[in-house]
Amino acid sequence: GFKPTALGAYTVKLVVTDGPYVMEKTKAALFAVQNYACDFTVEKAEGLAGSTFHFTSTVEGVSEGITYLWTFKNELTDTTETSDEANPDYAPTEVGQLTVTLEVTSALGKVSKAKDNFITVQGAICYVDPDNENPTYPYDTMAKAARDFATAYAACGSGGEIVFAEKTIEFPETLVVDKGVTVRGNGARENTTLKITSKKIPVIQVSHADAVLKNVTITGSDVGYLEKGGLKLANGLVTNVVISGNVANGTYAGPAGVNMTGGRLTGSLITDNKGGHSAAGVIDVNASNLAD
16 A cells, blocks of 8 residues: 655556557546644543553554654652553653653654643542641652641542541531542541531531542531531431531531431441521431441
């Protein structure tokens, strides 16, 4: 077969010789190589460090004799890795945003495509310690821990873990867990206490099917009229926690300990939560979602 080496229209001339006879036929602009370009896609734009990103390349204008050079540059660490496969599987080990470049070489020459900050590699584990004096992204050790939950939560990818230091940690706002991460204390459930300081709101809210909360004590909520305190569980799993010292002290307030409309609660201690007027002190739940 014929392999074009340049863009443009091609005129084809056929000459047939049979003894003394010569026949020829010419067709002007019989075909054209109008475009020579490359592009690529990726199955997912975000993932945990160590997870695999699968890339697929496309090349227009040529289908044979192609070589590939991929460059993966981490914009946070300024490190670069490469691949020469047509459709590589790439598993970055460091967090950050990656700029991806594909360079294609063939008989037509070289073309390339670059996409800035194309994929985001998130932390597999992020620590929280409000007393840490040296918080350092990606917060992947206790010595580098973020000083607040929101910062660690933003850095941690779905499927990862957020780990609290073993101490009482106070928050002014409800901790919202609405993606598939595990939130836990670093040791026994009595060693990490999550305490709300705004009083009139729940301590923590879990609402994602793949979310897990474990190994912590939940306390400090003191809700009023029509409010529900302590733990608000709509989806996911809560296990091995202590829910204690929460109060529902207003008209139609409560429950003080757990407001459970979905998810699963198991292996936990719910004690010493106090209800006020028309308020249940412990729980509001379909019992089928509870386990010892």
